[in-house]
Amino acid sequence: MPTLPLVALESTVIAHGLPYPDNVRTALELEAIIRQAGAEPRTCGFIAGEPVAGLTPEQIEHFARGEGVLKASLRDLAVVAARRLDAATTVATTMWVAHRFGIQVFVTGGIGGVHRGMSYDESADLTALATIPVLVVCAGAKAILDLPATRERLETLGVPVIGYGCDEMPAFYTRSSGLPVDARCDTPAEVAALWQAHRRLGLRTGMLVTVPVPAAAALDEALADAAVAEALAAAERAGIRGKALTPFLLDHIARRTGRASLQANLALLANNARVGAAIAVELGNGP
Numbered sequence: 001m002p003t004l005p006l007v008a009l010e011s012t013v014i015a016h017g018l019p020y021p022d023n024v025r026t027a028l029e030l031e032a033i034i035r036q037a038g039a040e041p042r043t044c045g046f047i048a049g050e051p052v053a054g055l056t057p058e059q060i061e062h063f064a065r066g067e068g069v070l071k072a073s074l075r076d077l078a079v080v081a082a083r084r085l086d087a088a089t090t091v092a093t094t095m096w097v098a099h100r101f102g103i104q105v106f107v108t109g110g111i112g113g114v115h116r117g118m119s120y121d122e123s124a125d126l127t128a129l130a131t132i133p134v135l136v137v138c139a140g141a142k143a144i145l146d147l148p149a150t151r152e153r154l155e156t157l158g159v160p161v162i163g164y165g166c167d168e169m170p171a172f173y174t175r176s177s178g179l180p181v182d183a184r185c186d187t188p189a190e191v192a193a194l195w196q197a198h199r200r201l202g203l204r205t206g207m208l209v210t211v212p213v214p215a216a217a218a219l220d221e222a223l224a225d226a227a228v229a230e231a232l233a234a235a236e237r238a239g240i241r242g243k244a245l246t247p248f249l250l251d252h253i254a255r256r257t258g259r260a261s262l263q264a265n266l267a268l269l270a271n272n273a274r275v276g277a278a279i280a281v282e283l284g285n286g287p
C-alpha cells in the first residue's frame with residue numbers, strides 16, 4: 001500500500017512555546033489540518049532517549065504538560081539519548097529527526113536566529129538549516145530576534161529563503177520585515193520544483209519557505225514592536241540567557257498583548273500546516 005506524504009512537526013512549541021491547554025489543542029489541530037490536506041503528520045520528539053517521528057496523542061499531552069520534558073537542541077541530543085530522557089525538539093532537532101526518518105517537509109511557527117544585541121547568541125536552528133536537507137515551512141524568524149542579522153546569516157550559510165505569496169520575509173507576528181526573499185512562489189507546485197532542483201543539485205542545506213501570518217490575525221506593528229522591546233528589557237533585568245530566553249520572551253509578549261500574540265501564533269501555525277501539507281502532497285514520496 002502506498003504511504004501518504006509525511007509532514008514533520010516540532011514539539012518545543014508545545015512544551016515550551018505555548019501555554020497549556022492551548023498547546024495540546026493546537027498540536028492536535030495541526031495534525032488534523034495536515035490529514036485533511038491528504039498528508040500524514042509526524043510530531044517529533046525524544047521519548048526515553050529515542051528519537052520519535054509520530055508522537056501519540058498521550059505523548060503530546062505529556063509534552064504539553066511539560067513535566068520533566070527538556071527543550072533539546074542539537075548540543076543536548078547525546079545527553080538525552082545516553083540518559084534516556086524525554087525531550088521536546090526545536091526546529092534544529094526536529095530537522096534532524098525528520099531527516100533520519102526520511103521526511104522532507106517540516107512545518108513550524110518561527111525559526112530561531114540571531115538574538116538582538118547579542119550576536120553571539122545564535123540559534124542552532126541556523127546550523128541545522130545549513131547542514132540538514134529538510135524543507136522548513138515557517139512564518140519567518142521570530143520577531144524577538146535581530147531579523148536583518150538572521151537574514152544575512154541565512155545567506156552566508158547558503159540557505160535559500162522562499163517567500164510564499166510574498167516578496168519580503170515575514171516577521172512572524174506581522175506580515176513583513178522589509179527584508180527580501182531569494183525567490184517568490186505562489187503555488188505548492190512551484191515550491192516543490194525548487195526543492196527538487198535543490199536536491200538534484202546535491203545541495204546539503206535546508207530550504208526555508210516563509211509564509212506571512214494571515215492578515216486577520218496579524219499583530220498591529222506598533223503593538224508588536226512595543227511588546228518585543230518590553231520583553232527584551234524584562235529579560236535583561238531578570239538576567240535570562242541561553243535556552244530559557246526564547247520561552248521567556250514569548251510568554252512575556254503573550255501576556256503583554258492580551259493574547260493577541262497567541263492568536264497570531266496559532267493562526268500562523270494552522271496556515272503553515274495547510275501550506276506545508278500541500279507542498280508535501282505535491283512532492284509525493286519520491287526523492
Ligand code: PSU
Binds near residue numbers: 014
Ligand atoms: N517559534 C515559536 N515558538 C517556539 C519556538 C519557535 O513560535 O517555541 C521554538 C522553536 O522550537 C525554535 C526554538 O527552534 O524556539 C528556538 O530556540 P533557541 O533560540 O533557544 O534556539
Ligand code: MN
Binds near residue numbers: 121122124242
Ligand atoms: Mn539561543
